[in-house]
Amino acid sequence: MTIWIAGAKKEYRPGATLKEVAETERVENPVYVTAVVNEDYIKFGDFASVALKEGDRIEFVYFMGGGGYGVHQ
Amino acid sequence: MIRLKRRDAEKIVLHARACLPEEACGLIGGTVTADGDKNVEAVFPLTNADHSPEHFSMDPREQVAAIREMRALGLTPLGNFHSHPETPARPSGEDKRLAFDSAAVYMILSLAGEAPVLRAFHIEHGTAEEETLVITEE
Numbered sequence: 680m681t682i683w684i685a686g687a688k689k690e691y692r693p694g695a696t697l698k699e700v701a702e703t704e705r706v707e708n709p710v711y712v713t714a715v716v717n718e719d720y721i722k723f724g725d726f727a728s729v730a731l732k733e734g735d736r737i738e739f740v741y742f743m744g745g746g747g748y749g750v751h752q
Numbered sequence: 753m754i755r756l757k758r759r760d761a762e763k764i765v766l767h768a769r770a771c772l773p774e775e776a777c778g779l780i781g782g783t784v785t786a787d788g789d790k791n792v793e794a795v796f797p798l799t800n801a802d803h804s805p806e807h808f809s810m811d812p813r814e815q816v817a818a819i820r821e822m823r824a825l826g827l828t829p830l831g832n833f834h835s836h837p838e839t840p841a842r843p844s845g846e847d848k849r850l851a852f853d854s855a856a857v858y859m860i861l862s863l864a865g866e867a868p869v870l871r872a873f874h875i876e877h878g879t880a881e882e883e884t885l886v887i888t889e890e
Contacts, residue, residue, distance in 0.1 A: 686823045708852040713812045720812060738819055741856070744802070744809030745847035746775055747836030 680733040691731065698726035701739065711742045753884045754830075754857055754872050756780075756792045761887050765868045767797040768835035768861050775800050775808040777834040779815065780857065781822035790830050790857060794822065800834075807846070808834045831857030838864050841871040843880040851875035857883065 680693045684704060691700060697716065701709050714721045714729075715738045721729055731737070760780075768776040777800050782793040796818035800808040810832070819829050831853075836844075841862035843851070851858055854876035862869040872885040 707854060711852040715812075715816050738816055740812050740815050740819070741853045742809070742812075742850070743777070743815065743832050743853075744807070745834060745844065745850045746802070746804065746807035747839040747844055748806035748846055750836060750839035750842060750844045 680731070682731055682734065683736040685738060693733070694730045696727055697721060697729040697731060697737075700731065700737065701726055704739070706739050708741075709739075713740045713742070714738070715740060753789045753886060754792065755789065755886050755888050756870075758887050758889055760792055760795045761870055763795045763797070764833055764835075764859070764861055764870065765863075767795075768837075768863055768868070771800060771835070772837055772863070773805045774803050775805060775835050775837060776861075777808045777810055777832065779810075779818045779822075779832050780830045780859065781818075781825070781827035782830050784828060784830070792830060793827050794825060795833070796821065805837055829856075831859065833859035833861060833870075835861045835863060840864060841869045843873055843875060848875055848878045848880055851878075851880075859885075 710723050716735050778797040780792045782791045798810050798814045801811045802809050841860045858873045858875050872883040873880045
């Protein structure tokens with residue numbers, strides 16, 4: 680099946696799970712990633728239970744945070 | 753090397769000043785050259801979901817909206833920026849610990865001095881290395 684990952688066209692077996700795709704795409708630190716499949720937001724803990732479908736559009740979005748706490752002059 | 757247009761650098765500074773006393777954050781999108789240089793073509797100010805002067809986090813829904821806008825413009829997500837209102841433009845322990853995407857450029861803007869200071873870093877496995885940031889006129 681054809682799916683779109685980060686805007687790029689990719690071929691996967693029908694029914695491939697989000698976990699399988701994340702591993703194949705070598706998503707770094709996936710525990711800190713939210714996957715967006717079309718309009719659905721999926722946390723890492725649910726990746727294995729999500730089977731993808733033809734034409735799905737996926738983005739892997741990293742948690743982004745931090746801050747200046749503890750930086751000294 | 754990272755190239756950032758002066759108007760985009762000013763957009764980051766304006767957003768950061770508007771968010772004071774809280775930290776500000778956002779995403780940057782652009783293009784990557786064959787030799788790995790990154791040209792920032794657009795800056796996307798986002799909400800600091802923490803609303804804190806010492807911490808920030810982004811709302812995934814805002815991140816996705818910005819990433820989709822980048823894709824519509826033919827741009828690639830390059831990384832992010834955030835401000836340090838009272839401290840220097842270098843990564844804190846928290847910045848390094850929470851940098852999970854080694855492909856991203858991490859820009860930090862300090863508003864601690866009279867003039868704003870913007871620097872860029874590559875952060876991987878908790879180690880930050882400064883990247884060359886060039887401000888261009890166009």
